[in-house]
């Protein structure tokens with residue numbers, strides 16, 4: 075697969091790990107140059123992304139590109155910032171861990187652009203619900219607002235971030251973005267009052283003047299021309315700016331409404347921006363006593379109106395200082411210089427706190443309303459390493475911050491990687507790298523570091539100056555290998571360092587700092603009198619920024635340096651707790667030109683970004699490692715022994731699993747708690763197999779789920795059927811019981827009737843007798859005699875004896891009649907003859923009885939039974 079990876083990439087190698095001469099810086103640069111000349115700005119070192127700023131639109135951030143990278147294996151496609159974003163996202167979703175994308179590089183290298191692309195990627199590709207679309211829009215639109223207030227044109231970058239930014243994007247367990255949080259670090263407030271030649275103030279000032287409507291500007295008392303404002307015209311760079319302020323104003327204005335800014339908020343906000351511009355235009359004049367005065371109060375009136383303060387109090391605050399004696403307060407007039415200082419301090423304080431308010435406001439609109447468990451992906455976009463001709467306190471802080479971030483990278487990659495191999499008992503050849511902890515200590519160590527020395531100098535009684543601070547530095551850290559001053563440098567170095575300067579040998583190169591303004595900027599004092607004025611402000615934003623309680627607090631607030639040091643250490647705590655991915659941005663040339671590859675500049679960045687060391691560590695090491703538990707949890711479905719549950723120790727489970735999948739011994743190593751996979755191809759194959767098995771798993775899970783649903787439905791139906799059955803049985807049983815009851819009643823009546831059958835008809839036997847009668851009559855049908863000789867007769871019950879007898883007679887008579895009618899005339903005559911003969915001979919002839927084979931009987935026709943007509947007939951015969 076590695077071969078395939080190379081084949082996919084026609085220009086150079088897309089992963090420096092695949093470089094043959096991986097120790098050669100020249101080969102590294104060559105590969106970078108080859109790719110850059112073909113507009114391939116991204117290259118991997120393992121999972122770290124190296125990005126070279128193209129300074130042109132390349133068309134590689136389209137929606138189709140986003141879709142291409144979505145859910146694809148990290149190394150399957152050419153390197154891209156989307157691949158880093160997607161990888162972090164998928165890891166977060168599958169392992170439910172917090173992630174971090176740390177973007178570093180010098181000013182203008184493309185950090186902010188990279189972080190914006192990542193944010194856009196999440197916004198466009200993450201699953202989304204209708205209700206959460208607003209969160210997505212807010213996440214996206216918070217950026218232009220922050221940039222308007224926190225970015226400015228510098229010599230190195232037309233859109234340079236002048237504050238550090240850490241942004242959390244929060245996701246729910248389904249991977250849907252549900253909120254975010256922004257932390258800002260050390261906004262460069264001094265830019266509000268001073269800009270270097272060719273640089274500008276923060277964008278928002280120009281955007282407001284350029285894009286704001288006539289009505290708004292009139293309300294704020296502003297003119298459209300930035301050159302009319304001292305705070306905007308010092309850099310003489312506004313006109314040459316490549317920034318389109320008018321367009322940006324429209325973007326920012328529409329963003330405000332999305333991120334919940336009310337009309338009042340905007341009125342207050344622009345009131346503050348305008349009042350800073352007015353503040354800058356206040357001119358002081360020295361009176362005959364050497365005190366400052368304000369001859370024209372036009373600006374004071376506007377500021378008072380916009381900030382809702384008393385003009386007289388503001389005027390006094392800018393020209394006087396309140397000194398607290400033991401029992402009373404004394405107003406002491408300021409010199410011209412101090413008035414200018416007070417004015418600028420006020421402008422800086424107002425802007426700085428308004429920026430903090432703005433960040434808080436954005437945070438409250440981004441705050442997630444969901445109470446589900448959240449995972450986050452953090453984006454760190456901090457000002458890059460800066461080296462200017464003149465470097466001041468700001469550059470000192472910015473470069474210190476970069477040192478700290480480099481520390482994090484060292485801790486997490488170089489040092490951590492080697493320590494991990496050692497801890498896991500994996501064979502490993504140590505790699506040498508420069509650990510910049512020594513520089514961090516030089517800056518931040520308690521009591522001995524530069525910041526502590528600066529604080530001491532700021533707080534000590536007596537006249538402390540920037541020069542005395544420099545002397546203290548020489549005294550306390552003079553011997554440090556990474557510190558130098560003019561006095562400490564040899565004859566060669568001396569020429570390059572001024573009297574007020576000191577030099578630090580940063581991991582990224584040497585930077586000479588001018589101590590001028592260090593004490594003032596570190597102290598960042600706003601005179602109490604002006605603070606009181608601001609605390610009385612009726613402007614809604616300033617009311618929140620300057621609380622009256624602050625005036626009661628007599629304790630000195632921490633210096634800017636210390637505050638920055640503390641906030642950096644809390645940032646590092648946030649960063650350390652997350653799984654990091656790195657993007658290292660490189661600036662190809664100083665002129666911001668496309669397709670220009672400055673070898674010298676890039677070699678320098680490759681060196682200080684530690685890319686060669688990183689490559690060597692990567693190359694010698696393993697492409698992927700995971701804790702046994704995590705690895706097993708993810709891939710357990712690939713082996714029947716580990717699926718669905720592995721009961722033994724995870725390490726054994728992993729061993730069984732990789733044996734089943736067929737890993738070759740050279741492809742992996744088993745550490746104490748982790749598995750180390752050497753080649754990406756091995757991981758891809760496993761990942762592909764997992765993807766495939768996922769479908770089967772899904773089918774199985776679906777089947778199980780459906781079965782579960784069916785079973786539930788069946789159980790429900792069964793219960794319903796049982797209920798119905800029970801009910802029906804009850805109905806049947808009730809009917810049966812009723813029938814039995816009825817039968818018992820009938821039987822009892824029958825028995826009672828039977829018992830009383832012989833009694834005269836009464837209610838007790840009435841029914842029985844009717845029944846008996848009916849029964850007897852019905853039965854009799856089948857037992858009536860068939861001929862006259864048949865004397866049988868169904869014995870009647872006692873009560874029917876008479877009726878029976880009557881019936882029997884009727885029946886006999888009927889039979890006889892039938893019989894008689896059936897006798898022919900000859901037979902009748904013969905019969906009569908016989909009767910007569912019998913009458914003649916009976917008793918008169920011996921052997922009479924024997925002469926008849928059947929004795930002649932004339933008694934058969936009983937007179938009683940015979941119809942009188944027959945009898946008549948017979949008697950007539952007898953007579954004849």
Ligand SMILES: Nc1ncnc2c1ncn2[C@@H]1O[C@H](COP(=O)(O)OP(=O)(O)OP(=O)(O)O)[C@@H](O)[C@H]1O
Nearest residue numbers: 129130181182183184185186187231234235457458
């Ligand atoms: N991927 C990119 N594609 C096109 N242009 C880019 C890209 N990355 C950076 N640029 C250009 O380079 C300029 C500087 O980039 P960016 O503002 O991101 O630098 P930065 O590293 O954040 O600098 P700073 O530390 O000063 O904020 C951008 O305004 C843009 O014009």
